Amino acid sequence: MPMKLQEYVNLSQLTTIQLGGPARYLVECSSIEELIEAIEFAETKRLNWIVIGGGSNIVFPDRGYDGLILKMGLRGKVFEGDGYIVHASIAAGESWDDFVKFCVEEELAGVECLSGIPGLVGATPIQNVGAYGQEVSETIEEVTVLECSTKDVLKFSGEECGFGYRTSRFKHVDRGRFIIINVRFALRKFGAPVIKYPELKDLIESGRRETKINLSLVRSAVLALRKKKSMVLDPGDPNSKSVGSFFVNPLLDENQFRTFMERADELGVSEKVPIFAVEGGVKLSAAWLVENAGFHRGFRKGGVGISANHALALVNFGGTASELIGLAQEIQEKVLNIFGIKLEIEPLIFE
Ligand SMILES: Cc1cc2nc3c(=O)[nH]c(=O)nc-3n(C[C@H](O)[C@H](O)[C@H](O)COP(=O)(O)OP(=O)(O)OC[C@H]3O[C@@H](n4cnc5c(N)ncnc54)[C@H](O)[C@@H]3O)c2cc1C
The missing domain is CATH 3.90.78.10 (UDP-N-acetylenolpyruvoylglucosamine reductase, C-terminal domain)
Structure with a gap:
C-alpha cells in the first residue's frame, strides 16, 4: 500500500499545548515497514524528519515544520506469565494512560502512580517518565528500537537505557538515533502499590477509614491530585x-x-x-x-x-x-x- 502522506497539517492540533504552524508532510506509521518507508522518503527528498507520539512534550514553532512528521501508530499489547511477574510487551503507539488503567484493573502493580500522564507508551522511556514516587525505569525490562541509519531492529535491556532522573540515552547521547517501537514492562501481579510520595500518602491516609489500599485507590488519588494541579488533559480546563x-x-x-x-x-x-x-x-x-x-x-x-x-x-x-x-x-x-x-x-x- 502506498504511504498515506498528508500535507500542511496544523501542528497545533497534534500537540497538547496547541502551538505550532503547519507541518510540510505528515505520515502515520502503523508498522516497522511504514516507518522505514517514511524515513527513506525523507532521505530521498533531503527533508528533516521527527517522530511524535501524543505531542505532550513538544513545542513546534509558529512558522511550522518544513519536514516530515512520523506519527507513531504502532499498536499491540501482549501480556505473558501467570506467576507473580507479568511481562507486558506494549507497542509504542498505545496510549500510556489506557495501559496504566488496564494494569490497575488487572491488579498488575508497577505503574499505578503514573496514572493520568498523557502521551504514548513509546515516549515514556525517553525522559524516564515519572510522578508521585514512581518512574518507568523501575518496571522497564526491555526497549525495542529501530536504528534509523541502518534500519536494524535492536533491543536494549533496562540497564542499557541509561535511565536517570527525567533522562535516558534516548534523550541525550542517542537523541534522534532510534525510534522506539516497543517497550516491555515487568509488573507484579497482586503487588502492593507504591505509596511513598508524601502528598499521595497524606491524601490516601486522610480518606482511608476501613478501605483497603489497593491499586485502584492509588490511581484515583493520583488522578485527583493531578486534576487539582491541571496536570490531566481536560478540554474544560x-x-x-x-x-x-x-x-x-x-x-x-x-x-x-x-x-x-x-x-x-x-x-x-x-x-x-x-x-x-x-x-x-x-x-x-x-x-x-x-x-x-x-x-x-x-x-x-x-x-x-x-x-x-x-x-x-x-x-x-x-x-x-x-x-x-x-x-x-x-x-x-x-x-x-x-x-x-x-x-x-x-x-x-x-x-
Ligand atoms: C498535562 C500534562 C502532564 C504531564 N505530566 C507528566 C508527569 O507527571 N511526568 C512526566 O514525566 N511527564 C509528564 N508530562 C510530559 C509528557 O506527557 C511525557 O513526557 C510523555 O511521555 C510524552 O509522550 P508523547 O507521546 O506525548 O511524546 P511527544 O510529545 O510526542 O514526544 C516527546 C519527545 O519524544 C520523542 N518521541 C516520541 N515518541 C517516540 C518514539 N516512539 N521513538 C523515539 N522518539 C519518540 C519525540 O520526538 C519528542 O522528542 C505531562 C504532559 C502534560 C501535557
Whole structure:
C-alpha cells in the first residue's frame, strides 16, 4: 500500500499545548515497514524528519515544520506469565494512560502512580517518565528500537537505557538515533502499590477509614491530585493546555549545593528552600525557584502564562510559540540571576 502522506497539517492540533504552524508532510506509521518507508522518503527528498507520539512534550514553532512528521501508530499489547511477574510487551503507539488503567484493573502493580500522564507508551522511556514516587525505569525490562541509519531492529535491556532522573540515552547521547517501537514492562501481579510520595500518602491516609489500599485507590488519588494541579488533559480546563512541567527539578552535587546555599543565605531564604536528598546530592524544587523569582501561579504575559494551579506548567492561553519561548527564557534568566541556577527545559523545543 502506498504511504498515506498528508500535507500542511496544523501542528497545533497534534500537540497538547496547541502551538505550532503547519507541518510540510505528515505520515502515520502503523508498522516497522511504514516507518522505514517514511524515513527513506525523507532521505530521498533531503527533508528533516521527527517522530511524535501524543505531542505532550513538544513545542513546534509558529512558522511550522518544513519536514516530515512520523506519527507513531504502532499498536499491540501482549501480556505473558501467570506467576507473580507479568511481562507486558506494549507497542509504542498505545496510549500510556489506557495501559496504566488496564494494569490497575488487572491488579498488575508497577505503574499505578503514573496514572493520568498523557502521551504514548513509546515516549515514556525517553525522559524516564515519572510522578508521585514512581518512574518507568523501575518496571522497564526491555526497549525495542529501530536504528534509523541502518534500519536494524535492536533491543536494549533496562540497564542499557541509561535511565536517570527525567533522562535516558534516548534523550541525550542517542537523541534522534532510534525510534522506539516497543517497550516491555515487568509488573507484579497482586503487588502492593507504591505509596511513598508524601502528598499521595497524606491524601490516601486522610480518606482511608476501613478501605483497603489497593491499586485502584492509588490511581484515583493520583488522578485527583493531578486534576487539582491541571496536570490531566481536560478540554474544560484552560490551565491544562500545556506540556506538563516546563522545567526539570535541578540536581546539585555537594559543591553546587554549597554555593547555592551561600546565595540563599545572602537572600535570607535558606530556611525556606525545599531540599530533597537524592543519590549523589540534592534535588531542588524548580517550582519554588520559579515562584520565588517573581513568577507566581496565574502570571500572564501576552497570550501565554503560568498555570493558576502549578508553577511549573507554562500554558498557552491563546498565544504563540514565540511568546511561550520568550517567557521560558525570561524565567530562566531571572532564576539564574537571583539563585545562580540554570533551569533545564523539559520538553523538546523547536525554535
Ligand atoms: C498535562 C500534562 C502532564 C504531564 N505530566 C507528566 C508527569 O507527571 N511526568 C512526566 O514525566 N511527564 C509528564 N508530562 C510530559 C509528557 O506527557 C511525557 O513526557 C510523555 O511521555 C510524552 O509522550 P508523547 O507521546 O506525548 O511524546 P511527544 O510529545 O510526542 O514526544 C516527546 C519527545 O519524544 C520523542 N518521541 C516520541 N515518541 C517516540 C518514539 N516512539 N521513538 C523515539 N522518539 C519518540 C519525540 O520526538 C519528542 O522528542 C505531562 C504532559 C502534560 C501535557
